[in-house]
Structures are given as structure tokens and as C-alpha cells.
Amino acid sequence: MGKTITRREFIKTSMAGAGLAIAVSLTPCGCRLLSAGEAEREAKAFSPNVWLKIGSDNIVSVIVNKSEMGQGVFTALPMIVADELDADWKQIHAEFAPAADKYKDPAWGRQSTGGSSSVSHMYEPLRKAGASARQMLLAAAAKTWGVPVSECNAKKGTVLHEKTERTLTYGELTVKAAGLAVPQNPPLKDKDLFTYIGTPLPRLDIDAKVNGVARFGIDTQVPGMLYAAIARPHAYGSKAVAFNQDAAMKIKGVRNVVALQTGIAVCAETPDAAWEGTAALKAKWDKGAEPGLDTESLRKRFLADLDREGLSARNDGDAKAALARAAKKVEAVYALPYLSHTTMEPMNCTVRIGPDACELWVPTQNQTGVLALAQKETGLKPGQIRVNTTYLGGGYGRRFETDSVEEALKIAKAVKKPVKLIWKREEDMQHDFYRPANCSQVEGGLDEKGRLVAWAHTIVCPSIFARAFPDRVKDGIDPAAVEGLKNLEYEVPNISVRYVRIDTPVPVGFWRSVGSSHNGFTVESFADEMAHAAGKDPLEFRVNLLKNHPRPRRVLEVAAEKAGWSRPLSGGAEGKGIAQVFSFGTYVAQVAEVSVDREDGIIRVHRVVCAVDCGDVVNPAIITAQMEGGILMGLSAAMKEAIAFKDGGVATSNFDTYPLLRISEAPKIEVHILESGEKLGGIGEPGLPPIAPAVANAVFNAAGIRLRMLPMTPTTVSEAMKKA
Amino acid sequence: MIHLEINGTRHMVDVSPEVPLLWVIREHLKLTGTKYGCGIGLCGSCTVHIDGEARRSCQVPVGDAEGKKIVTIEGIPESHPVKKAWVREQVPQCGYCQSGQIMQAIALLSEDANPSEKKIIDTMEGNLCRCGTYLSIKRAVRSAAKEG
Known part of the structure; x- marks a missing residue:
């Protein structure tokens, strides 16, 4: 499980193929089972489609086309197949899919993992895959026994003929089943007949991860490989003016020096020699594109751009007029910093290029992107390139980017040897595609009865999509920048949302929960401000704005009820706050209980109660873990994280300057899953957005200070306390 | 050499x-x-x-x-009480930091078989987890101490 496939095995499996290969593609009318017709018949394995393979040893291999980065797809996706197949969970084995057209996410037309969409996109295709295989196995058994299929039943990996008490395991039926036609529209189970879906099955990757044998990208070992390290400039757009190649080559073990667009690579027999080599280069760099760029200059640019008119992303009613006649108006500016992904496994990639084959081992969220890059760099055809997806030591969107893959390919091509490129933590932190910094100006208006009648929102934010998916930028609006604003569900008659795109040299990318990671904070903090301005309870105020929106209303009510919203606080907490954010198809509400130390400005979060409605539930244990993880990562960002800039580049470099949440700061968390039976939503990201506003609202409740800038560090709190 | x-x-x-x-x-x-x-x-x-x-x-x-x-x-053998507790509590998410977490927890429990909540937190404080498995880690350490 999860081990890297050797080249020999690769050739063996790809040549041998499978009994009959069927791809499942999603059309506007639903799923369609297609004959892939590219694989040759294999005598003993039964592979009715590309997603599963049953061996004569009775092992069911589920091919997972999504990257396992902690969110549990390596378990959840096999559960879906196993359920419709009526397999025994003990016979299920998960395998990472190589990069290939047939493994593309049918909803996206690409093989990548993101947007908390793995389960919702793969749910129907994998159910169909399991169900069609089950039908074929039943038919094969019936044929073997010469009985009608209707008299046969499948259970736990075995077909039974009750009348004659005969049984055959799936493994015993593979040869016969492989010869049968693939049912195009196998009936799917009724939800109440599920055996695995909806249960907290243990994860398939735990044993390997507990025993240190799970292979991450950085663990790859290829015979004869060199280690590559890169000396990089500090400033954006900076190029090398001079470097001492000879000094690097004199280091024992150093074999090559390769100049790249992004820096100067040194290849050596050991990683220590490679790093010694990069230091020996003593590279001198020019000042770069914008040498004056620093934290303060960026802050000023963002705030100044609030005066620009920007583009209209939403315009309901007439917010301007409604504000003009409002009985009460509130105006506020919110600002959030650039954030680093800081996956615990730094960026890395291992590449081997031969004359007619290329193989990569990479912890990637973007197999389609990796394959395209490898084609471009090597000139080889897709069939000659093998992309081995390893386990990912964290992803959070960072591993959608293929920058380190491109570097590794270029280096391997230059040195004509297998190469493992490892980024140091400092490179990883200073050369990220950051969660965009942004600021918002929000104006809200209440009528004489304290009802919210106007919301005018201007956001200044860099565009992620302009670089990543330019065709998804419609009318100049970056969909991530206005996520949660354009689709704000609060029933406010007059809403205007304006987007001001700001371009800086700082690259931005997808960071867990993307635009909702910042807009959730702004919207839910401001909703709280409006509730207080109206003299209403923050929960009641929100519920009243959701009369026609039962799902967000319900998560708010459940979180509040479970947290004892109307009861006095206990256990040393001094204030409570509530927030709800819809993101990636899922509604999440959280109540946070905090205390604020007036002396040192330290906020302590005591307890978080979370209610989540992600529609159908595949694995509740994984949902709970993802909610906990989202809350803690969101809390880390809310309390501690900000990238600092200096002299044209990133000043922050490691955990000394970019502290992450530690175990002592983790509050108690309770997760309540609402099984609404609605459309499947995501779970990897939606747990994150509500925590920052829930905490900020709780701080207001505890100490009367409104924190509109993140992170909420002790210094910010102390300054706000002084002003209050 | x-x-x-x-x-x-x-x-x-x-x-x-x-x-x-x-x-x-x-x-x-x-x-x-x-x-x-x-x-x-x-x-x-x-x-x-x-x-x-x-x-x-x-x-x-x-x-x-x-x-x-x-x-x-x-x-560390698979049968070690800390590894078993890590499996029981399903601690890992991405799993990258978990070898370090487990080694730290084993050192803690070999020094103090029944550590207080504060001792667990103080000892595990130096081990970062970006996925946010801290609560499971605490549960697993307590569980290993109990079962160990």
C-alpha cells in the first residue's frame, strides 16, 4: 500500500493490463460506462473498470485517483467502491493511480485534488464501478452453477446460492467475470442498505504512517540518484550577478552546477554536500523587481486601493440609497495578511529521465499538471511518462503548484542522472504561492427596527485565478476573491460587492478554504458588528437573516444549542462568539469560548463547538478529524500567522519567524454532524473559515475590543485594549 | 568513518x-x-x-x-503500546510529523508512566502538526498510558 512502484512492476502492470477495462465518464446526463479497449486480457485478474481490480488472491485493489494528504480519500473512496461491490472491507487494498487520461476526475476533466471535491466528484462513478463489478460477479457465479442470477446473492466478497448452500469468493470468479459484458446502468443501492458508507471505518493509511513506512515524496530513493539543492535570490525578480562555480565543484561529492531561472542548482552525491555546495557558490544577486517592497509598503498599497472603484461582483437592490436612508450605519475596514501553506513536508520532487522514458515521484495534488510539464521538458509522449504520486506530507493547495517539479525536470535533464530535489524549510516558506493578503471596507445599514437593510462591500485582493485558471475569471472578477460575498446567503435586500484587483510581485495560490479563509472572517465579524449595533443577540440576528435558508440556520442553531449559547460560561472562559460559513458545498457553524489576558494580551481559546452539514456522510470519523484539523489550522492562522516582507522579498523564513499553533494552544473541540441527506459537500476545507470570526467575536464579547486585523497577536490585543 | x-x-x-x-x-x-x-x-x-x-x-x-x-x-515494534494507541485513536492525517510525535510520546511515557495533562502538553509542545491532530495525540498518549 502506497509503496512506490518499481519500474519493472510498472512495465509489468501496464503491459499486462486487465481483463476488460472500462472507464467511467460523467456526462450531463449522468455516468456512462465506456470500454477503454486499451488493455490486453490478463488471465487471472478481473478489472471491470479502471477503478478496481480483483485478483485471484481475492484482493480487491481500488485505484485512487485523488491525492492523500491527510484528508482521508485513500479510505473514503475505497469505501464507496467496497459498499456497492459488497466486498469484505478486509480484502480492500488502495493504490495510487498513475497520471493518465483514464484517471481524470470526470467532473473536472483533469486529474487533480482540491476544492474539497474528491468524494462528491467520485461518488457516482465509484458507486457505478462497484455496482457493475458486483453484477458481473453474480452473473459469473450463476453461470458456473447453472442457476438463475436472481437466486444468487453477494455478501462480504462472496457470492452465495442459498438453495444449494454453495459459495464462491470473488477471487474464484475473476476469470469467468472478465469474459462478461459490462452492465451500463447497474442499479445502485438504496441508502439504507449501505454497509460501509456512513460508518467510521478505520483509515487504510494509518498503519503505514504509524510505523514510519508510508512513503512521502521526500523519502524516494532511486539507485544512482543525485541530490539537488538550489541557491535562490531573496528578492522577487532578482537574477544572479555572480557565483563561484569552482568553489562549489571543489566540495567533496558535488557533481554539477546548473543555472536555472529560479536560482542556481547544485547536484551532489549526498544532500549535505549539495547544501554545502550552494553555500560555496556565494551567489550575488541583483536587487530585483521592487527592492523597496516590504510589509508596510504592501499594507499601504492594499489600503490605498480601497479608494479605487473596482468591478461590481454583485448588486442586489440599491445599497447606496439604502445606506443613505438607514437609521443606523456601521463602517469598518478589515485586513488579513499573506499566509504560507507550510506543509510539514517541504517541496520536493524526484525525477529519472531516460532516452524513451521518464519517471517522477512526487507528492502532488496535480497529476495532470505534472504530466504536461514532463511532456514539455522531455519531449516524450504521455505513455512514456510515469507519474508516481506518493503520500503528501500536507497539501492545503500548495501541492497544486508544479514549480518544484519543473525545477527537478530541468536539473535531471541537464545532469543526465536521476535527481532528488529537496527544498529547505526556508526556501519553502520564502518561495510559496501565498494565501492572498486582502482588505475590505464594509458598510452596513439598519432600519429603525434594527433590521439589516444594506451591505456594501469592497474587497481589495490579488487574483489567484488570473494565473491558475484565467478562463474562470469572468468580467474581471476573481471567483476566489469574492467567494462567500457573491453568494452571501443573509437575506439583506440591498447588497453590493465590488472587487478591486491588486497586482503585487508576491505570487498567490490556493490555500486551504481559499477565498473563504478571509471572507469568512470579514463577513462573520461584520455580521457580529451589525448585531451589536442593532442591540440583538448575534445568534438571533443571524437566524433572522436566514428565514429562507434552512441549512445555515440549522448549523447555527445546533452549534448554539450544543454549546449552551444561552447559558452562562464556565471553566474560566469570559466570552463566546459564533460564526457560520458556507464553503465547498458544506455549511459549518462554530461557537468559540475564550478568555483574554488584559496584562499580556494573550487570547486563550477554551472550547470550540462545531456543527457541520455536508449532506450525505461517507465516513463520520474522517469528517470529525477534518473539522478538528480545519479548526486548528484556522486558529493557527487567526492567532499567529503572517508573512513579513523586506528588501523586495520574503523576510519570514522558518518556524522561528512563522510560528504555528502548538499543542498547548489547541482548545477542546466538539463536532456535531448533521446528516441532512442533502447533496454531498466537501469536508477538507469547510471546517476552517468559521473559527477566526468565532474567536474574534468571542474576544469582543469578553473584552469589548473588535479585532479587524489578523493575526490576533498579543501585541494587537494589547494595543486594542489601550485604545478601548 | x-x-x-x-x-x-x-x-x-x-x-x-x-x-x-x-x-x-x-x-x-x-x-x-x-x-x-x-x-x-x-x-x-x-x-x-x-x-x-x-x-x-x-x-x-x-x-x-x-x-x-x-x-x-x-x-519501535508495531506492538508497542504507543504505536497501538496511535492506531486505536486514528491519529495521523497526512502523517508526516507522526514519527516524531510517536518518538516523543514514547520518551515521555518511559520517563513517566502516568503523566498529567500538563506534563503531556509540556512534553509534546515541541512537536508541530500542521494538520491539527493535537487532540488525537493527547487522547493517544493518555490511552497508551492507560493500556501500556
Whole structure:
């Protein structure tokens, strides 16, 4: 499980193929089972489609086309197949899919993992895959026994003929089943007949991860490989003016020096020699594109751009007029910093290029992107390139980017040897595609009865999509920048949302929960401000704005009820706050209980109660873990994280300057899953957005200070306390 | 040549004594369960035992580890109460930091079989987890102490 496939095995499996290969593609009318017709018949394995393979040893291999980065797809996706197949969970084995057209996410037309969409996109295709295989196995058994299929039943990996008490395991039926036609529209189970879906099955990757044998990208070992390290400039757009190649080559073990667009690579027999080599280069760099760029200059640019008119992303009613006649108006500016992904496994990639084959081992969220890059760099055809997806030591969107893959390919091509490129933590932190910094100006208006009648929102934010998916930028609006604003569900008659795109040299990318990671904070903090301005309870105020929106209303009510919203606080907490954010198809509400130390400005979060409605539930244990993880990562960002800039580049470099949440700061968390039976939503990201506003609202409740800038560090709190 | 004893096996490595033990374990000896996370001793991913004590292998020059007993995650049997507790509590998400977390927890429990909540937190404070498995880690340490 999860081990890297050797080249020999690769050739063996790809040549041998499978009994009959069927791809499942999603059309506007639903799923369609297609004959892939590219694989040759294999005598003993039964592979009715590309997603599963049953061996004569009775092992069911589920091919997972999504990257396992902690969110549990390596378990959840096999559960879906196993359920419709009526397999025994003990016979299920998960395998990472190589990069290939047939493994593309049918909803996206690409093989990548993101947007908390793995389960919702793969749910129907994998159910169909399991169900069609089950039908074929039943038919094969019936044929073997010469009985009608209707008299046969499948259970736990075995077909039974009750009348004659005969049984055959799936493994015993593979040869016969492989010869049968693939049912195009196998009936799917009724939800109440599920055996695995909806249960907290243990994860398939735990044993390997507990025993240190799970292979991450950085663990790859290829015979004869060199280690590559890169000396990089500090400033954006900076190029090398001079470097001492000879000094690097004199280091024992150093074999090559390769100049790249992004820096100067040194290849050596050991990683220590490679790093010694990069230091020996003593590279001198020019000042770069914008040498004056620093934290303060960026802050000023963002705030100044609030005066620009920007583009209209939403315009309901007439917010301007409604504000003009409002009985009460509130105006506020919110600002959030650039954030680093800081996956615990730094960026890395291992590449081997031969004359007619290329193989990569990479912890990637973007197999389609990796394959395209490898084609471009090597000139080889897709069939000659093998992309081995390893386990990912964290992803959070960072591993959608293929920058380190491109570097590794270029280096391997230059040195004509297998190469493992490892980024140091400092490179990883200073050369990220950051969660965009942004600021918002929000104006809200209440009528004489304290009802919210106007919301005018201007956001200044860099565009992620302009670089990543330019065709998804419609009318100049970056969909991530206005996520949660354009689709704000609060029933406010007059809403205007304006987007001001700001371009800086700082690259931005997808960071867990993307635009909702910042807009959730702004919207839910401001909703709280409006509730207080109206003299209403923050929960009641929100519920009243959701009369026609039962799902967000319900998560708010459940979180509040479970947290004892109307009861006095206990256990040393001094204030409570509530927030709800819809993101990636899922509604999440959280109540946070905090205390604020007036002396040192330290906020302590005591307890978080979370209610989540992600529609159908595949694995509740994984949902709970993802909610906990989202809350803690969101809390880390809310309390501690900000990238600092200096002299044209990133000043922050490691955990000394970019502290992450530690175990002592983790509050108690309770997760309540609402099984609404609605459309499947995501779970990897939606747990994150509500925590920052829930905490900020709780701080207001505890100490009367409104924190509109993140992170909420002790210094910010102390300054706000002084002003209050 | 540096002589090392890791998980009861003796190794000879041709490496200069100032190279961090972490890289020798991972890349010279291919015991990749021990992870690189920061290189400055602030994340705990590289935690191993040296003569029974939890140490950040990125901060130990390999020369200083000569003559000492080194244990890595691969040297801890699957049946160890801490590993079993980690499985029972389904602790790992991405899993990258977990070797270090487990090695730290084992060191804690071998020193104090029934640690207080405060002791657990104080001892595990140096081990970062970006996925946010801290609550499961606490549960697993308590569970290992109980079952251990």
C-alpha cells in the first residue's frame, strides 16, 4: 500500500493490463460506462473498470485517483467502491493511480485534488464501478452453477446460492467475470442498505504512517540518484550577478552546477554536500523587481486601493440609497495578511529521465499538471511518462503548484542522472504561492427596527485565478476573491460587492478554504458588528437573516444549542462568539469560548463547538478529524500567522519567524454532524473559515475590543485594549 | 568513518562528523521514517531516541552520536503500546510529523508512566502538526498510558 512502484512492476502492470477495462465518464446526463479497449486480457485478474481490480488472491485493489494528504480519500473512496461491490472491507487494498487520461476526475476533466471535491466528484462513478463489478460477479457465479442470477446473492466478497448452500469468493470468479459484458446502468443501492458508507471505518493509511513506512515524496530513493539543492535570490525578480562555480565543484561529492531561472542548482552525491555546495557558490544577486517592497509598503498599497472603484461582483437592490436612508450605519475596514501553506513536508520532487522514458515521484495534488510539464521538458509522449504520486506530507493547495517539479525536470535533464530535489524549510516558506493578503471596507445599514437593510462591500485582493485558471475569471472578477460575498446567503435586500484587483510581485495560490479563509472572517465579524449595533443577540440576528435558508440556520442553531449559547460560561472562559460559513458545498457553524489576558494580551481559546452539514456522510470519523484539523489550522492562522516582507522579498523564513499553533494552544473541540441527506459537500476545507470570526467575536464579547486585523497577536490585543 | 548503532544494527558511514544525524539516518542509511521539517529544532519531525532520550536529530552532529544507542521509528515494534494507541485513536492525517510525535510520546511515557495533562502538553509542545491532530495525540498518549 502506497509503496512506490518499481519500474519493472510498472512495465509489468501496464503491459499486462486487465481483463476488460472500462472507464467511467460523467456526462450531463449522468455516468456512462465506456470500454477503454486499451488493455490486453490478463488471465487471472478481473478489472471491470479502471477503478478496481480483483485478483485471484481475492484482493480487491481500488485505484485512487485523488491525492492523500491527510484528508482521508485513500479510505473514503475505497469505501464507496467496497459498499456497492459488497466486498469484505478486509480484502480492500488502495493504490495510487498513475497520471493518465483514464484517471481524470470526470467532473473536472483533469486529474487533480482540491476544492474539497474528491468524494462528491467520485461518488457516482465509484458507486457505478462497484455496482457493475458486483453484477458481473453474480452473473459469473450463476453461470458456473447453472442457476438463475436472481437466486444468487453477494455478501462480504462472496457470492452465495442459498438453495444449494454453495459459495464462491470473488477471487474464484475473476476469470469467468472478465469474459462478461459490462452492465451500463447497474442499479445502485438504496441508502439504507449501505454497509460501509456512513460508518467510521478505520483509515487504510494509518498503519503505514504509524510505523514510519508510508512513503512521502521526500523519502524516494532511486539507485544512482543525485541530490539537488538550489541557491535562490531573496528578492522577487532578482537574477544572479555572480557565483563561484569552482568553489562549489571543489566540495567533496558535488557533481554539477546548473543555472536555472529560479536560482542556481547544485547536484551532489549526498544532500549535505549539495547544501554545502550552494553555500560555496556565494551567489550575488541583483536587487530585483521592487527592492523597496516590504510589509508596510504592501499594507499601504492594499489600503490605498480601497479608494479605487473596482468591478461590481454583485448588486442586489440599491445599497447606496439604502445606506443613505438607514437609521443606523456601521463602517469598518478589515485586513488579513499573506499566509504560507507550510506543509510539514517541504517541496520536493524526484525525477529519472531516460532516452524513451521518464519517471517522477512526487507528492502532488496535480497529476495532470505534472504530466504536461514532463511532456514539455522531455519531449516524450504521455505513455512514456510515469507519474508516481506518493503520500503528501500536507497539501492545503500548495501541492497544486508544479514549480518544484519543473525545477527537478530541468536539473535531471541537464545532469543526465536521476535527481532528488529537496527544498529547505526556508526556501519553502520564502518561495510559496501565498494565501492572498486582502482588505475590505464594509458598510452596513439598519432600519429603525434594527433590521439589516444594506451591505456594501469592497474587497481589495490579488487574483489567484488570473494565473491558475484565467478562463474562470469572468468580467474581471476573481471567483476566489469574492467567494462567500457573491453568494452571501443573509437575506439583506440591498447588497453590493465590488472587487478591486491588486497586482503585487508576491505570487498567490490556493490555500486551504481559499477565498473563504478571509471572507469568512470579514463577513462573520461584520455580521457580529451589525448585531451589536442593532442591540440583538448575534445568534438571533443571524437566524433572522436566514428565514429562507434552512441549512445555515440549522448549523447555527445546533452549534448554539450544543454549546449552551444561552447559558452562562464556565471553566474560566469570559466570552463566546459564533460564526457560520458556507464553503465547498458544506455549511459549518462554530461557537468559540475564550478568555483574554488584559496584562499580556494573550487570547486563550477554551472550547470550540462545531456543527457541520455536508449532506450525505461517507465516513463520520474522517469528517470529525477534518473539522478538528480545519479548526486548528484556522486558529493557527487567526492567532499567529503572517508573512513579513523586506528588501523586495520574503523576510519570514522558518518556524522561528512563522510560528504555528502548538499543542498547548489547541482548545477542546466538539463536532456535531448533521446528516441532512442533502447533496454531498466537501469536508477538507469547510471546517476552517468559521473559527477566526468565532474567536474574534468571542474576544469582543469578553473584552469589548473588535479585532479587524489578523493575526490576533498579543501585541494587537494589547494595543486594542489601550485604545478601548 | 563514523560508527553508528541504530535500532541495534551497526553501521559505518563515510561522512564528515558535523553533518546532522538526520540526513545520515535518512539519506545515507535510507531509514526514511525520520522526517525533515525545519532543520532548526523547532518542529520535532526528526525526533529519535539517543540513549533513551528524545532528541532532534537535525540538531545532533553525527559525530556526537558515535558510541550511542540510536532508535528511530523503524526500531519501535508495531506492538508497542504507543504505536497501538496511535492506531486505536486514528491519529495521523497526512502523517508526516507522526514519527516524531510517536518518538516523543514514547520518551515521555518511559520517563513517566502516568503523566498529567500538563506534563503531556509540556512534553509534546515541541512537536508541530500542521494538520491539527493535537487532540488525537493527547487522547493517544493518555490511552497508551492507560493500556501500556
